[in-house]
Amino acid sequence: MKQRHVISVLVEDHPRVLTRITSMFARRGFNIDSLAVGRTHLPGVSRISFVVEGDDRTLEQVEKQLNRLIEVLKVVDHEGPRLERELALVKVRVEGIEERIELKEIAEAFRAQIVDVARHALTFEVTGHPAKIDRFLEELSNYGVLETMRTGAVAMDRGERVIKLRARREAV
Amino acid sequence: MTGAEVLLEALVREGVEVIFGHPGGAIMPVYDALYHRKELRHILTRHEQGAGHAATAYARASGRVGVVFATSGPGALNLTTALADAMMDATPLVAVTGQVPTTAVGTDAFQEADVTGVTMPITKHNYLVADVNDLPRVVKEAFHIARTGRPGPVLIDLPKDVQNDAFTGDFPEQVDLPGYRPTYKGHPRQIERALAALSAAERPVLMVGGGAQHAADPIRRFVERTGIPAVATLQGLGVVAADDPHYLGMPGMHGTVAANRAIHEADLILGIGLRFDDRVTGDVERFAPNLKTLIHVNIEPADIGKVIEAQIPVVGDAAWVAERLAEGAGPLKIEPWWRRIRAWQAENPLPFPDDGELRSQAVIRAFGEATGGEAVVVTGVGQHQMFAAQFYPVKKPRSFLTSGGLGTMGFGLPASIGAQVARPGETVLLFDGDGSFQMTLQELATVSKYRLPVKIVLLNNGFLGMVRQWQDLFYEDRYSEVFLADSNPDFVKLAEAYGIPAFRVERREEVEDAVERVLGEPGPVLAEFRVKAEEGVFPMIPAGGSTEDMITEPPEEARS
Ligand SMILES: Cc1ncc(C[n+]2csc(CCOP(=O)(O)OP(=O)(O)O)c2C)c(N)n1
Ligand SMILES: [Mg+2]
Numbered sequence: 049m050k051q052r053h054v055i056s057v058l059v060e061d062h063p064r065v066l067t068r069i070t071s072m073f074a075r076r077g078f079n080i081d082s083l084a085v086g087r088t089h090l091p092g093v094s095r096i097s098f099v100v101e102g103d104d105r106t107l108e109q110v111e112k113q114l115n116r117l118i119e120v121l122k123v124v125d126h127e128g129p130r131l132e133r134e135l136a137l138v139k140v141r142v143e144g145i146e147e148r149i150e151l152k153e154i155a156e157a158f159r160a161q162i163v164d165v166a167r168h169a170l171t172f173e174v175t176g177h178p179a180k181i182d183r184f185l186e187e188l189s190n191y192g193v194l195e196t197m198r199t200g201a202v203a204m205d206r207g208e209r210v211i212k213l214r215a216r217r218e219a220v
Numbered sequence: 221m222t223g224a225e226v227l228l229e230a231l232v233r234e235g236v237e238v239i240f241g242h243p244g245g246a247i248m249p250v251y252d253a254l255y256h257r258k259e260l261r262h263i264l265t266r267h268e269q270g271a272g273h274a275a276t277a278y279a280r281a282s283g284r285v286g287v288v289f290a291t292s293g294p295g296a297l298n299l300t301t302a303l304a305d306a307m308m309d310a311t312p313l314v315a316v317t318g319q320v321p322t323t324a325v326g327t328d329a330f331q332e333a334d335v336t337g338v339t340m341p342i343t344k345h346n347y348l349v350a351d352v353n354d355l356p357r358v359v360k361e362a363f364h365i366a367r368t369g370r371p372g373p374v375l376i377d378l379p380k381d382v383q384n385d386a387f388t389g390d391f392p393e394q395v396d397l398p399g400y401r402p403t404y405k406g407h408p409r410q411i412e413r414a415l416a417a418l419s420a421a422e423r424p425v426l427m428v429g430g431g432a433q434h435a436a437d438p439i440r441r442f443v444e445r446t447g448i449p450a451v452a453t454l455q456g457l458g459v460v461a462a463d464d465p466h467y468l469g470m471p472g473m474h475g476t477v478a479a480n481r482a483i484h485e486a487d488l489i490l491g492i493g494l495r496f497d498d499r500v501t502g503d504v505e506r507f508a509p510n511l512k513t514l515i516h517v518n519i520e521p522a523d524i525g526k527v528i529e530a531q532i533p534v535v536g537d538a539a540w541v542a543e544r545l546a547e548g549a550g551p552l553k554i555e556p557w558w559r560r561i562r563a564w565q566a567e568n569p570l571p572f573p574d575d576g577e578l579r580s581q582a583v584i585r586a587f588g589e590a591t592g593g594e595a596v597v598v599t600g601v602g603q604h605q606m607f608a609a610q611f612y613p614v615k616k617p618r619s620f621l622t623s624g625g626l627g628t629m630g631f632g633l634p635a636s637i638g639a640q641v642a643r644p645g646e647t648v649l650l651f652d653g654d655g656s657f658q659m660t661l662q663e664l665a666t667v668s669k670y671r672l673p674v675k676i677v678l679l680n681n682g683f684l685g686m687v688r689q690w691q692d693l694f695y696e697d698r699y700s701e702v703f704l705a706d707s708n709p710d711f712v713k714l715a716e717a718y719g720i721p722a723f724r725v726e727r728r729e730e731v732e733d734a735v736e737r738v739l740g741e742p743g744p745v746l747a748e749f750r751v752k753a754e755e756g757v758f759p760m761i762p763a764g765g766s767t768e769d770m771i772t773e774p775p776e777e778a779r780s
Contacts, residue, residue, distance in 0.1 A: 060398075060399060063348075064337075067340065071340055108525060109522065109526060112521050112522035112526075115521070115522070116520070118344075118345045118365060118397060118399055118400045214398065
């Protein structure tokens with residue numbers, strides 16, 4: 049059965065490491081729904097999060113093929129209770145005062161911020177679960193959406209569970 | 221020290237003795253440094269692909285890491301086929317390619333190509349070295365990655381200015397790769413489970429692949445002790461000796477009836493160092509339908525469960541695990557199983573139409589008998605390759621070198637060079653096809669240059685025979701673009717032009733004498749056998765089929 053998975057990958061912060069990963073996904077025919085990358089508090093370690101869809105077998109292969117890459121330090125499929133967030137910026141055309149008021153109400157309902165105001169455009173910033181952002185965008189689709197930018201989901205396990213890296217070892 | 225000197229020093233520290241390669245502008249500092257390091261033997265091939273396949277065969281025949289050099293752009297790109305080939309067949313290689321200076325990278329400079337980009341999916345790992353002080357670490361890591369875990373090719377792209385830069389760093393003693401820690405020792409609990417399952421099985425079969433070539437000793441002991449029937453994939457030939465009574469032959473598309481039937485009926489398969497390639501399994505859904513337990517031993521976790529679900533996965537080194545299995549297992553009580561297998565074997569010897577016509581099968585068998593199965597055999601890709609796998613009785617591990625995963629025509633001749641360099645005292649027999657041979661025949665010059673005594677057995681059927689066979693069977697005899705005979709060169713004159721003695725054989729009766737003549741030749745020799753064109757490799761399981769679809773004999777009309 050196909051399921052949506054959010055996967056965090058800790059990688060060595062080397063040039064082309066992202067290319068290696070996305071090229072592997074493409075080659076093996078795994079589809080990426082969204083992707084986000086950033087540094088971590090650990091020097092030289094970046095964290096990537098992927099949203100992928102697939103059955104158990106596909107997910108097992110995704111994890112194993114990721115682990116095969118030399119610069120991949122750790123792969124975690126967030127299966128338990130997790131926090132999942134995405135940020136989006138949305139620019140919408142506004143004509144009259146009435147529209148302006150309606151849009152403000154929608155924004156409030158979704159706890160979106162108006163971060164930029166112009167004569168004929170409003171820009172919203174919204175964060176939350178990707179599904180919430182989907183719904184927000186759906187609401188706005190009745191208006192003149194001019195531009196959207198989504199960051200892709202990031203995730204972390206709830207509670208005290210953390211992703212641990214093995215200590216660097218004096219190796220071979 | 222310059223970067224170029226650092227590179228060579230690092231190679232010497234890794235124990236490298238031989239390098240295969242071809243120079244060019246962007247790698248000239250390295251070749252200049254090589255001029256002074258006489259302890260490194262360089263084999264100059266006439267094409268980088270040849271250097272790559274030679275290094276591959278060297279690695280597989282010797283158990284060491286193969287090393288290959290090429291220049292930037294076209295030189296490096298000529299290596300790609302060999303890298304992909306080594307990747308598929310899990311061969312440890314380190315390729316060093318020159319690159320345009322760091323200041324020119326990204327400007328479409330003369331002979332610039334994005335070699336790390338191009339080779340990303342066909343190498344186990346690759347590096348672009350921007351700082352000369354990183355070079356010893358990179359070389360050390362490259363060798364470590366190439367030879368451990370599932371072995372594979374690692375490429376180091378080295379810009380020309382870095383080759384000239386002054387080195388001020390150190391040579392590390394150890395590697396530190398936190399993201400790369402192959403599991404060497406199989407989990408004891410899994411090994412216990414494997415042993416229990418084995419002793420309970422009624423119809424067990426051992427399958428060995430290329431990843432077991434270094435584990436022949438413990439595997440042979442295991443077979444001896446348990447009495448288990450054994451099959452070997454194309455890359456696994458020689459792990460169990462061909463004359464071992466437990467050996468049933470090769471499974472898969474052109475495997476023996478006994479090997480395929482045994483797998484079809486097996487309730488337990490112990491697979492060591494193989495990845496269940498589609499040429500072995502055919503239709504995965506119908507592969508081994510009676511299987512209850514697959515014990516899959518592989519050092520690469522991603523190869524376990526990728527194609528066939530394993531009830532007992534064992535991640536670990538084939539030799540380490542086989543050693544434990546050989547220690548822990550006792551004789552299996554499987555007489556009824558053996559009776560069935562013996563019946564399949566008796567009823568289905570490999571089809572061998574020895575009717576007075578000159579056929580590849582007879583030639584290969586004659587070489588097998590004359591060498592006692594002890595030669596190092598190298599092949600091209602096609603019918604002749606499959607005939608070699610079927611009819612040459614490989615006795616020793618690391619002694620059947622062929623392009624399995626990628627199926628690279630042109631592998632043969634350069635690979636025979638690497639094999640002979642790795643095993644100088646032994647007979648290297650190349651069984652090549654007329655089509656395959658012409659893809660890399662420029663390496664006759666390399667054979668000649670180094671007077672390598674390879675025995676080239678050209679099985680000339682005047683066709684791209686394997687393609688023709690598929691056209692016979694699946695395309696109603698429409699022989700589209702497979703005819704070579706009208707334009708093949710005179711292979712005897714061709715070899716002679718390179719200073720290699722050669723002769724031609726046209727009749728079945730001449731085979732035994734020809735074999736003697738080839739093996740009696742102290743140096744290189746080419747023997748062209750004009751074999752029958754209308755010939756097919758059988759048995760055959762059509763692509764995507766199962767043992768039930770096996771064609772054991774050529775259809776009537778194809779026999780003429
Ligand atoms: C580089 C490459 N190109 C094409 C093929 C497809 N192919 C597989 S076998 C074959 C024919 C090989 O002919 P030959 O070497 O004469 O061997 P034969 O089958 O006649 O024994 C071809 C074209 C291949 N495997 N490799
Ligand atoms: Mg041919």
